[in-house]
Amino acid sequence: MTKHGKGPLLFLDVDGTLIPFGEPQQQAPLDTTSSSYLSRLDPQTGARLAALPCQLVWATTWESEANTEVAPRLGLPPLPVVHWPESTSAGELEDQWFNLHWKTRALVAWAAGRPFAWVDDEITEADEDWVATHHRGRALLRRVEAAQGITNADLNTIGIWVQAT
Structure with missing residues (x-):
């Protein structure tokens, strides 16, 4: 399905969402290039995501690399990818003013x-408010805790929302 297909979208972040960062008090940064980092991906999550009646889309700084490094480990096919626009100082200033996430x-x-759902570990109330005001379709913004990543409760909530859309 292409970007312009039908049905709801599910925008997926990777770091802190599909790959949990561990305990919040952890001080050392994770090595994002090591295979142990990618081993934190749970293939069962991939199966649950694939079962949702929506179009999965990578919304991550991994961009196309998510299809080569993450998708196979989750048992997912290659997915459409959001390619982030070049930043503009005016847009960045406005987003900072409104406390919006850069995505x-x-x-x-x-x-x-x-309609879209977005699952990410950096979503705030400001993002929810901005989307409610500026998006003409239904939207669910689901913030997950980076230390644990996406949970069964998150997947259940997204599943219910997608079914109702």
Whole structure:
């Protein structure tokens, strides 16, 4: 399915969402290039995501690399990828003013009015408010705890939302 297909979208972050960062008090940064980092991916999560009646889309700084490094480990096919626009100082200043995540505007634009869910560990109330005001379709923004990543409760909530869309 292409970007312009039908049905709801599910924008997926990777770091802190599909790959948990561990205990919040952990001081040492994770080595994101090691295979042990990618071993934190849970293949069962991939199966649950694939079973959802929606279009999965990578919304991560991994961009296309998510299809070569993450998708196979989750048992997912290659997915569409949000490619982030070049930053502009005016847009960045406005986003900082509104306390928006840097992905928010791009995801609303990419969705182009289609219903979407977005799961990420950095979503805030400001993002929820901005999406509610600027997106003409239904939207669910689901913030997950980076220390544990996406949980069964998150997947259940997303599943219920997608079914109702």
